[in-house]
Amino acid sequence: MQRYIVVDLETTGHSPEQGDKIIEIGIVIIENETITNTYNTLMNPNQSIPPFISQLTHIYDDDVKEAPFFSEVVKEIIHFFESGYFIAHNAQFDYEFLNAMLIEEGFSPLNNPVLDTVELARIFFPTATGFKLNELANYLNLTHDMPHRALSDAFVTAEIFMKIIAKLKTLPFETISHLLELEPFLKSDLFAILEKEKQIKAYKDKQKAIDFYKGIAFRKDEQPDTLSFKETLPSFGELIEDIYSSNGLLKQALNRFEMRREQKDMSELVYDIFRQKKHGLIEASTGTGKSLAYLIPAIYEAVQLNERIVISTYTTQLQSQLLVEEIPILQAILPFSFQVALLKGKKHYISLDKFVKELPHSEDDHYGIVITKAMILVWLTETVTGDIDEIHLPSSGYYFFRKISAESEDIQDVHTPWHRYSYYQKAYEKAYNADLIITNHALLCTDIVSEYSYLPRYEKIIIDEAHHLEETAAHHFGLQFDYMQSVFVLNQMGTTDDGRWMTKLAHALPNQSKGKILNQWDAQFMSFRMELDEIFRSIYEHVLKHSSASFNDIGRLQYDINEVRLSEPYWQSIVENMHSIHILAKELCILLKELMMDPFIDSYLLEQIKQSHDFMESIQKKLFAIFLQSNENQVKWIEIDTTGAKNAVYIYAKPSNIADILNKQFFDEKQSVILTSATLTMKQSFRFVQEQLGLTNGQVIKSQIATPFNFEEQVQMLIPNDFPDIRTDPEEFIYSSCEAILSLAEITKGRMLVLFTSYDMLQRSYNLLKEMFAEDYTLIAQGITSGSRSRLKKKFQSFEKAILLGTSSFWEGIDIPGEALSSLVIVRLPFQPPNHPVYKAKAEKLKETRKNAFYHLALPHAVIRFKQGFGRLIRSNTDRGLVFVCDSRIKTSTYGSFFIDSIPNVPIHYDTTHRLIKKAHTWFNQKDSI
Template sequence: MDRYVVVDLETTGNSTNIDQIIEVGIVVIENNEIVDEFSTLLRPNKPIPPFVSKLTGISDSDVAFAPLFEEMASDVVEIFKNSYLIAHNVPFDLGFLNAELQSVGMNQLNNPVIDTVELTRIMYPQAPSYKLGQLAEYLHIIHHDPHRALSDAIVTAKLFIQLRRKMESLPLETVEHLLKLEKSFKSDIYELLHNQKERLTYSANQDNRFSICKGLAYKAFHEINEGAESSCHSFGGYLDSIYEQNGKMANLLPNYEKRTGQRQMSECIYDTFRSKNHAIIEAETGTGKSVAYLLPAVFEAVTYKQRIVISTFTTQLQSQLLEEEIPLITDIVPFPFQVALLKGRQHYLDLEKFAIEIANVQQDNYDITLTKAMILVWLTETETGDIDELHLPSSGYLFYQKVSTDSDGDLEYSFYQRARKRASDADILITNHALLCTDIFHDYQYLPTYSKVIIDEAHHFEETATRHYGLKLDYVNLQYTLNRIGATANDMVGSTTLTEQVSFESWKELIAKTKYEVDELFRTLFQYVLNKHHDKYARSDTGRIQYRFTNDSIADKQWNIITEMASRINYFLREQIRFLETIVPRNQENITVNDIRNKIEKLRKLIDDLQHLFVENNLEQFVNWVEIEASGAKNAVYLYSEPRDISHTLANLFFDEKESVILTSATLTMKNSFSFITKRLGIPSERLTTKQIGSPFSYENQVRLMVPNDFPDINKGNMDDFIYATCEAILSLAEITSGRMMILFTSYDMLKRAYELIRELMELDQYVLIAQGITSGSRSRLKKNFQTFDQAILFGTSSFWEGVDIPGDDLSCLMIVRLPFQPPNHPTYEAKANYLREQQGNPFYELALPNAVIRFKQGFGRLIRSSTDRGIVFVCDARIVKARYGKYFTDSIPKVPLAFESTHELMKRAQDWF
């Protein structure tokens, strides 16, 4: 059967029980071409909600004289005869069609179906989103009229034709594996896959695009070209040929404008490299700092044969460097150079492990089956094997842990080893703060040798270093590790001759005892924190109760019971190691044996972690704390340990060891001083250069800062009144800006309460509300959804304070609800504050305030992303004006006009401004 009918419906809502179809769009495909189209409006027997009208453009008047569904039902059913039914989310469209058919007494459709959401996830596993509009953009399909049935059906039809072509490009091995998984898919694609298998089986052509490992097809690795000598010996001349008005940047970039700060930054980095010093460079928004540091990095690497490491905090910036900046640099520098990206080994797929797992399909749930299918197709196109390229279903990431790399592996088949090889051959090595810190704290075993490094997003470096010098342990991951160790050993035991002393039964009993003791420990910890909990204890962003271990708590009798439980677990873990060492053959190398050795290392790490948390008295150097989800399972416990001060460790292990460390970010100073970050990171002042580079944007003309003087004082217990005033201000500003607002909160609890109140206050779904933690989707997906709607308000906390770029008219108003101080009873803040007091320091001015100012600067930077942007920053917290420390905030951002007036007066100002 080679007839496919694509359907798209617009409806009055999402429920088949109460909602109805208002528009049908149908497209017929034969021989991979669109051969027919059909569309009609339908009259429902209920009003069309305003939200639906806004989304689709269909109003009650449009359908007033349209036919009822029953009048068109026979015509619609006739189109679907002898064909596949295709929709972008089949359960929705087929569910509505069948509900309507049933309501008029007709037989329901039972055609074979193809869901293009599912099929796209399999065939395009690297797509950034699976919403139809965003897929059309990704695959360059023109979408004339989104959210209208016929236009959506045409786009879905073109998408399906593209999906078939993609399927026809797959190698035989991949198709055979997909056929084994097919019965678990929602889509009936057996015939399509079978036909492709038949074509390939009888084809004599050898496909050189792919290599084979253990029956898996993967994209053949390409050899890396060697770099070349620099033909440019003068750095000044090198920059002249690039930056000046007649240089290569001007030739390549339309409307190029020379930015003085960009060149200053390049020169500062080069001088720092040559003098073998360190530098901290604050480069404000619009400087173009990525290009500014890449140019001297490439020159230094090629001219002086010195690998330069570039570290970022976010994968988003890594992608930007690799996809945008590096290609530009390649075009403008006068010599070739090599770039590589290296992450921790757990990011990379292990082909041999995946080959074992793909053969085991008996107990897979749908998400695991989908994940396997996505990985199979991804293997035919990835050159890196890096998990971050994939957009897996939620439980797919747990499956990926089972098949990710945890040993070095064979260079021929190992993505991780290939990445290491590329890294060792590279002039420029891009990595992340996490791996950089792991390398620093493990005798530089993980990265190739380097002496010069550029750390971008450097305001996160202390936090990352602190976290990686500490540890995190939680119930779910601990039990998961024990289950994996048990399963791996079970495989090994089956092929090993055991003595009575090490029987299979004794192994199972040992695993069971360990898991029981772990469960008891975490349940006891949960109850311990609950019993100790008072209002003074902090709550995390996610609402967990946080409790810090102190000398008083460790002296508690109940704590002695907890330490005894931890010691019992360690005894059982040592017994597991003894057992596993007994069954591992000496001088033997294979995937199972290597896996067992890696599991032994994990057990040793667990023993060390439990010893650190419960046995060693280390509270002088470390902050140890526990978090529980009070409303969660009785073992929903998370244990943390971090050093109270990382500066001496970084000074000794990093800054004293490296020739040049360049730290850069848009937010490193407080009131034009670098002293905070210099002290926190332990950078030696005698080897340090500091530089501030201002933004080329005209903030005085582009931004207005507004602070109301009549909001209720939250510090006097007026939380409800404050939230109400905030919500009223949001709606008033939204009227002026037609939505296009981002609201930044410092706690998820306040965000949730404000979101719910605005929904109550808002008339007729006037604005689309998109809220982190409430609206489903990742940060980037929420941002895209926000940009998709004309009148939308975006609510964010935590990660939304930085890295969310919404240039142009999509964002006109940024509201900061509270100054972003860390809660004073947060465990790490408490311990670090106590440590500073012991050093005769001032915790507020040396810790709380600088962190809040840097966070505030990150939030402020969300508004203006280009020289043509303009808008309002509305700060609900009057402390920015009234408190004696308020100047630290206003003096740390670009100079902008500030209005401190009543909310009513500010709204008039906002109206005039726009």
């Protein structure tokens, strides 16, 4: 009988060495896969509990003053650990903390085998949305009534562990065998459990849903081929009435559905634009239900005319929403069948062939790569797409995935042995046969740029989140060089005697191929690496001390290459050195090309050599284009990470004007391109986005779909008239902003999003707020609090009194409906930094045509950004909240009306901060108009 002791500790802090103590312990015993016993007690730490811990756990000093000390219950606790596995969520913390307390009391430390449910959950539930306890509980549909209380957390951890064991029992013999090979490099003592299950599996029949490729088990794609046949479709008008009427198909499918005239209007508009073979600009406000509104006519048009229609989104979040939420609804209610396929770039899909070759443990495999391999092994038994976005790898895992992605697969080479096992090939074939293809802006722009077709041929497309198209297109028509990322790949290549890839290649090559080529490689490769390191270290130092360099909104120091005088001695030396690097890279490419031509090279080595050749060739071409080639339409700049390595350098080159390129290579080539977003206009005009994208009035039908929300009842906008001028007294402005944030937070109990336009101001405000209200609120800040944007959002939603500070990407894509977000603070109007190289280049072009750069570029961009920020607050008919704009220019400047006239009508109050706070308190708490 296997016995498991599941433990959770609540403590005063993270370090017993610095005097932190246990305030609560929860223990759950599992025997025979059943919970057989529990234990729970509060403990007196003989010290005050920090306010943050009390807020998190709801354990206060009064709760523990009569509780026993650890010394009084230690023997009772030790009894539970006489035999069995020690299990905890993030087990290292609980195990080491408990042992430190035992040693302090004169007892021997525990010596149980340890299982960490964080690690095990990552491996056995690789598609989970997150691996914190509450995230896993939600994912596995477990009840977690009292988060951050020891027994509740231990009980949920026990249930998660039993789910893990149940999942293990479903895995094929081959998967378990490979996990056993990785087990010595994991934190959990999993060998005996895996070995036992492997022995059981050895005598069982193979699972019917599982297929195999070179010893790797993966799930069969058992979706049946759908026979296409012509169905009799109703007229579009009849279909729309059937769908949107008060008791129509949508109402029957969704009890929560409310008839919205705006949604129906948009569906009819999209259909009309398709029929007229025109392009369309549709601004659809939040709450319109635009996804369903455009999907219905797109699907109808595709099926009726037997042609593909593409839907492109900017975020994977929206792609997932379309596939998981909207498409199933339409498949259920539409009176005809249709096929939908998701297609992304090759780098998103795993290559089974490459994974087989990279799976054996290497001495270079650190913990992150071991976990990544284990996660992928389990995920392959579940996925039918092979799309890596289905799982959440550790950050280092994505570097490993680049080595095993389908990037180098040839879609036209159907004779390769792995072709029928290729996830990318299957995705492309499904897209080829689909009525509707869902893709992303990145692949769309790659398709536009490239001579090769990355998307099956199409004539009509709907681009959602269209305000990102210009930026994405500029990125794909431009270049970027990440020095540290390049170094990572170069380090993987190495020399013939450093144990890296080239060493393995030299050992694997037949004798006939080992001649002068490999002898030349080491000297030339080391020369290339040394010169590359030296020049980028020099560039880093130059940018660091140059007076014209300035920080951008993500905290990097930015330097405009376009403004450099080529006659400067420093820049002349850079150019000369780049010539040398370019020649060395070219020589390395020639060596690799010669190896590729060798008839004795097998197919696996040939593929690896080709990848190295393509990488070296990309470095050569990028550095040549950026440093040695002049292009009047290219804007070039350097960014450095001042907190990172001494040569963490990023170089960018982008076209200053993408409009003509898009017009000729995209809009003129397609019958109908419909662009939609909640933010396409400034002061009810589409002029700015038309100019950015190169759309003329004769090409395009324009429409604004009104919002269904009652903003006049749901929102109050507050603008102070007594803030210091940031231009003359920035410190006082920040102090006043933080005071206002604190005052509003008291009204809304936190639940606040604060948007900044610069990382520097965010950081300074964060430090000041920490001083001003100490532990009263949970302060979460982009770039300071660890985690991705989605992780910070989840953290914000998990605390009762939280304030989230964000810049850049936080102005959009953060959806926090309901009371979780009750106030929005916009610290500054979101004008682009005037020193950004792309902005400066565009402004110069406008001046040449005698146009005002501020009104034709800076202001429209800021207004659209402001609308995106404003849209974070109200996400449903029941939401209500306060918008506090610290920047009084929205009322006092000649251009302020452009911002106000571009958002829905809301009550606006321009007054002293004191009066605004009083009005906010009255409206928010009494729900009366003010």
